[in-house]
Each structure stands twice: as C-alpha cells, then as structure tokens.
Amino acid sequence: MGPFSSIAVTVDLVVFTIRTERLHVLTVTRGVEPFEGRLALPGGFVLPEEDLDQAAGRELAEETGLGRGDGLHLEQLATYGTPGRDPRQRVVTVAYLALAAALGDPTAGTDAAEAQWLPVEDVLVGGLAFDHDRILDDGLDRARAKLEYTTLATTFCPPTFTVADLRQVYEAVWGVSIDPRNFHRKVVASEGFVEETGERTAEGRGRPAMLFRAGPATALHPPIVRQGSVARELGG
Amino acid sequence: MGPFSSIAVTVDLVVFTIRTERLHVLTVTRGVEPFEGRLALPGGFVLPEEDLDQAAGRELAEETGLGRGDGLHLEQLATYGTPGRDPRQRVVTVAYLALAAALGDPTAGTDAAEAQWLPVEDVLVGGLAFDHDRILDDGLDRARAKLEYTTLATTFCPPTFTVADLRQVYEAVWGVSIDPRNFHRKVVASEGFVEETGERTAEGRGRPAMLFRAGPATALHPPIVRQGSVARELGG
DNA sequence: CGATTAATCGTCAGTTTGACGAATAGTTGA
DNA sequence: TCAACTATTCGTCAAACTGACGATTAATCG
Numbered sequence: 001m002g003p004f005s006s007i008a009v010t011v012d013l014v015v016f017t018i019r020t021e022r023l024h025v026l027t028v029t030r031g032v033e034p035f036e037g038r039l040a041l042p043g044g045f046v047l048p049e050e051d052l053d054q055a056a057g058r059e060l061a062e063e064t065g066l067g068r069g070d071g072l073h074l075e076q077l078a079t080y081g082t083p084g085r086d087p088r089q090r091v092v093t094v095a096y097l098a099l100a101a102a103l104g105d106p107t108a109g110t111d112a113a114e115a116q117w118l119p120v121e122d123v124l125v126g127g128l129a130f131d132h133d134r135i136l137d138d139g140l141d142r143a144r145a146k147l148e149y150t151t152l153a154t155t156f157c158p159p160t161f162t163v164a165d166l167r168q169v170y171e172a173v174w175g176v177s178i179d180p181r182n183f184h185r186k187v188v189a190s191e192g193f194v195e196e197t198g199e200r201t202a203e204g205r206g207r208p209a210m211l212f213r214a215g216p217a218t219a220l221h222p223p224i225v226r227q228g229s230v231a232r233e234l235g236g
Numbered sequence: 237m238g239p240f241s242s243i244a245v246t247v248d249l250v251v252f253t254i255r256t257e258r259l260h261v262l263t264v265t266r267g268v269e270p271f272e273g274r275l276a277l278p279g280g281f282v283l284p285e286e287d288l289d290q291a292a293g294r295e296l297a298e299e300t301g302l303g304r305g306d307g308l309h310l311e312q313l314a315t316y317g318t319p320g321r322d323p324r325q326r327v328v329t330v331a332y333l334a335l336a337a338a339l340g341d342p343t344a345g346t347d348a349a350e351a352q353w354l355p356v357e358d359v360l361v362g363g364l365a366f367d368h369d370r371i372l373d374d375g376l377d378r379a380r381a382k383l384e385y386t387t388l389a390t391t392f393c394p395p396t397f398t399v400a401d402l403r404q405v406y407e408a409v410w411g412v413s414i415d416p417r418n419f420h421r422k423v424v425a426s427e428g429f430v431e432e433t434g435e436r437t438a439e440g441r442g443r444p445a446m447l448f449r450a451g452p453a454t455a456l457h458p459p460i461v462r463q464g465s466v467a468r469e470l471g472g
Numbered sequence: 473c474g475a476t477t478a479a480t481c482g483t484c485a486g487t488t489t490g491a492c493g494a495a496t497a498g499t500t501g502a
Numbered sequence: 503t504c505a506a507c508t509a510t511t512c513g514t515c516a517a518a519c520t521g522a523c524g525a526t527t528a529a530t531c532g
Contacts, residue, residue, distance in 0.1 A: 006284065007243065007244070007245045007282070008243070009243045009245065009317070009328050046243070046317070046328075048242065048243075048319075048326065049319050050319070051317065051318045051319060052315065052316075052317040052318070052328070076314055076315065078312055079288065079312065079315040079330050080288075081245070081282070081287065081288040081330070082287045082288070083284075083285050083286070083287060090284065092245050092282075092288070092328070092330075094315050094317070094328075162510085163510080163511090164509075164510075179490075179491075179492085180509080180510075180511090181491090181492080181493095181510090181511075181512080181513090182489080182490065182491080182492095184510075184511065184512090185511095185512085186488095186489095188511095203499095204498085204499085204508095204509080205498075205499055205500080205507080205508050205509065206497080206498060206499075206507085206508040206509025206510060207496060207497040207498055207508080207509055207510040207511075208497070208498060208509090208510080209509080209510055209511090210510085210511090222488075222489095225489095227490090398479085399479080399480090400478075400479075415521075415522075415523085416478080416479075416480090417479090417480075417481080417482090417522090417523080417524095418520075418521065418522080418523095420479075420480065420481090421480095421481090422519095422520090424480095439530095440477095440478080440529085440530085441476080441477050441478065441529075441530055441531080442476085442477040442478025442479065442528080442529060442530075443477080443478055443479045443480075443527060443528040443529055444478090444479080444528070444529060445478080445479055445480090446479085446480090458518095458519075458520095461520095463521090
C-alpha cells in the first residue's frame with residue numbers, strides 16, 4: 001500500500017460518571033513525554049488483530065476494571081487525525097464515549113495507577129494534553145444530547161434508583177436544575193424508561209421514594225428536553 | 237512506535253442526493269481486486285500531511301466536482317476498522333456523510349469515470365463491496381435522524397425552493413408520505429428554517445408556490461418528527 | 473369553461489408542556 | 503412529644519403543539 005502505512009491508530013476514552021452530584025471524567029497523568037506530567041484522556045494503541053470496539057473495551061477495563069455486564073455504555077464518539085496533533089508521529093485516534101455508574105477510585109495496581117476522576121468543569125478549562133480538550137468537549141455534547149432522546153441516563157445509576165437519582169443525573173450532565181414534579185411525571189409516564197421494583201428507600205430526609213430499575217426501552221418518546229438548550233440555536 | 241504502524245487509514249464517503257424524488261447514493265465500480273467489478277462507496281487513502289476532513293473533501297471533489305461553497309454538507313459519520321474488512325491488509329476507514337443538491341452525472345474524465353448515482357433502495361440489498369453496506373446503512377440512519385432536528389434538508393434543495401420541494405426531501409429520505417398542510421404549517425412557523433424570497437414558481441400544475449431560500453437556523457425547534465419512527469423502539 | 477391539480481389557510485379535538493399548589497411521609501431539633 | 507423541615511408524589515390549569523382533515527385559491531389541462 002505504499003507510502004500510506006505510517007499512521008498509528010489509537011483509541012481514547014471519554015469516561016463519564018457522577019460523583020457527589022457532579023459529572024466527573026476519567027483522566028490519567030502522563031508519565032512520559034510529550035506532555036509529561038499533564039492530564040490526558042486514557043487511551044492506547046489498537047492491537048494488530050483487534051477491533052476498534054474491542055480496543056476501547058480493553059482500555060476501559062484496564063483503567064477502571066469495568067467490563068461487559070457492568071451495565072456500562074460504550075459507543076464510538078468521533079475520530080481525530082489532524083497532522084501534528086501528536087508531535088511524535090502521525091496518530092489517528094478513534095475516541096469512545098463511556099458512561100458508568102459511580103464506582104470506587106480507579107483500580108490502582110493496574111496499568112492505571114495514575115488514573116483519577118475529576119469534575120468535568122475543572123478539566124474543561126484547557127487542562128488536557130494533545131487535543132483532548134476538544135475530544136472531551138465533543139463527548140460532553142454527545143452525552144448531553146443523548147440524555148434527551150435515549151434512556152442512557154439510567155447507566156449512570158446503580159441497579160435500583162429513585163426518580164430523584166435519575167433527575168440528579170440530568171441536572172449534573174446538563175448543569176441545570178429541573179422541576180422535580182414535572183420530571184417525575186414525564187419519567188413514570190415514559191413507557192419502558194423505568195420499572196417499579198415495589199421497594200422504597202429506607203433512609204434519608206423527606207418522604208421515602210419508590211425504587212426503580214432501568215426499563216427495556218432505549219429511546220425516549222417523547223424526549224426529555226433541555227429547557228432553552230438547543231432552542232433558538234441560530235447561526236450561519 | 238513499534239509494531240503498531242502497519243495500519244492504513246482511508247476515508248470513505250456516503251454521498252446522498254435526491255433525483256426524481258428518490259434518494260440516491262454515489263457509488264463507484266471497483267476496477268481492481270479485491271471486489272473487482274463490484275460496487276463500492278467512493279474513498280481513498282488519507283495523505284501523509286492531510287487532515288481527515290480535508291481528505292474527505294478532496295475525495296468528494298474528485299468524484300463529484302463539488303467543493304466548499306456549493307452549499308453541500310459534509311460531516312464525519314463513523315470509523316470502521318474490524319480486522320479483515322479489507323482482505324489485503326489492516327485498513328481503518330473514517331466514513332463521512334455528505335448531502336448535496338441534485339447535480340448532473342458525476343464528472344467523467346476525472347478519477348471517477350466509474351462513479352454513478354444509484355437509488356439507495358437498489359443498493360441497500362447487499363450490493364456493496366467490503367463492509368460498505370453497513371456504512372451506507374449507518375449513513376442512512378444518520379441522515380434520517382438529522383432531518384428531524386436540524387435544517388439539513390435544505391442542503392438537498394437548490395438555492396431557492398418551494399415547501400413542496402422540501403417536503404419531497406423528507407419523503408424521499410424517510411420513505412414516508414407527509415401531509416402537505418401540516419408540513420407547510422410547521423416549516424413556515426419554524427423560525428429561521430426557510431426565508432421568503434418574495435418570488436413564486438412560474439410553471440407547473442396547480443397553484444404557484446412561494447419560493448424560499450434556506451434560513452440561518454441550523455437546529456429545528458420543535459423538530460419535524462417521523463410519525464411512528466423511533467417511537468416504541470423497545471429492546472434490550 | 474369545467475375538471476383537475478397543487479398550494480395555502482383554517483378548524484378542532486386530543487396531547488404535552490411548564491408553572492406551581494397541595495398532600496404525603498418521613499427526619500430533625502427544641 | 504411535636505412543630506418545623508425536607509423531599510416525594512399527585513393534581514390543576516392555561517398555553518402550545520399535533521394529527522386529521524375541510525375549504526379556498528390559483529394555476530394548468532382537456
């Protein structure tokens with residue numbers, strides 16, 4: 001294939017979770033040049049006999065210990081290949097978006113001793129190496145949009161959760177506050193979004209809440225819309 | 237970077253347009269093995285100093301003569317890299333989706349003497365080389381979804397067009413028929429979707445229609461929804 | 473010129489929305 | 503113990519939006 005083979009292919013991960021009611025992203029501290037000591041998104045090379053999705057799943061498992069069956073969501077985000085984005089050589093990276101329920105601190109002892117969860121707003125202000133700020137931004141846009149018309153918000157929740165838990169997911173990801181009464185009405189009316197477990201929360205202030213599990217639906221009809229979000233988005 | 241560099245990176249294009257009220261996709265007939273003589277999506281290698289978007293734009297220009305300023309839309313679709321998808325060597329391809337107004341037959345004389353527009357439904361039934369059927373399918377899904385909540389339908393139209401022209405875009409892409417009265421109401425009420433030119437069509441049967449041009453909006457609020465499309469999409 | 477065609481305007485009932493009041497069922501603190 | 507507090511859940515209401523479809527308008531066709 002001639003002179004075209006000198007491009008390295010990697011996968012990078014934008015992994016979101018919610019801790020203490022704020023959206024967090026998984027980061028690693030680079031141990032080598034370039035950008036040594038700087039924060040970056042986790043990622044690595046695609047192995048010669050490995051599918052792209054496989055590579056992303058492997059990297060995710062290495063960094064977090066999460067794998068199939070942990071109710072996490074993994075989808076391809078976009079691919080970035082501007083010449084010079086890695087100063088060493090031409091690197092094309094396929095970015096993936098992962099959503100996970102809150103879990104303990106990243107598995108030390110593995111490849112990812114330097115990995116840590118950081119609040120997205122703290123990272124967004126230009127803190128990442130390479131073009132990872134842009135990738136994080138695109139991942140955030142994608143996650144925000146997907147909450148509107150898919151049931152993916154439940155992947156941020158534990159196996160059983162309350163409507164308030166689910167609402168806090170939307171509030172954390174969108175950075176807005178939502179009327180609990182209208183949100184409750186829409187969620188329980190949305191067929192297949194959540195299923196009753198019959199149980200209710202034991203502790204906590206206020207009236208005990210019903211516990212739900214994720215329902216079988218993947219798409220939301222009608223969607224849960226951000227108030228003035230995309231609206232009035234004019235531009236030329 | 238060791239043993240990781242032996243992956244070739246290409247771009248492939250899903251180019252849609254509308255001819256005779258049906259959605260068409262740009263195809264090429266392969267002149268070399270593998271899949272010699274078979275239909276495929278146009279595409280080619282990413283050059284060493286070339287950005288991915290650039291490569292896609294270049295390939296599009298080579299095949300169609302279309303370039304910036306022709307009011308066409310070009311966006312990254314997804315990346316495909318399953319080992320074995322190209323029997324010769326490991327190839328990762330970044331697919332792009334392009335939408336264009338109807339134009340003449342593909343520019344013969346260039347690289348693309350074998351390029352032709354074919355109705356999507358004729359191609360969908362497993363006619364393409366490599367994994368291009370899958371790519372076409374993903375492109376079709378993306379195009380259908382984007383018509384709902386963006387103003388991209390106008391990129392299928394000439395500089396000035398009627399509401400009926402726009403409706404035929406939706407009907408061709410979605411493969412449904414739409415009530416002309418409700419569609420008209422929504423389109424003219426949607427701020428920034430279309431702008432009046434003050435002119436009207438001269439020829440044709442029936443009452444002459446007002447001519448519009450594309451407005452400044454990029455997002456649609458509220459969206460133009462497919463009837464029962466995504467609705468009831470349960471599964472798990 | 474009447475039939476036909478297509479564009480545009482209207483009507484109407486049913487649904488969904490955002491705003492917000494009210495009842496419920498717990499915990500907290502004096 | 504009980505009033506204050508908090509959070510969940512249920513209701514109400516007017517405004518907006520939707521799909522179905524009738525009616526009018528303005529052209530071409532036979």
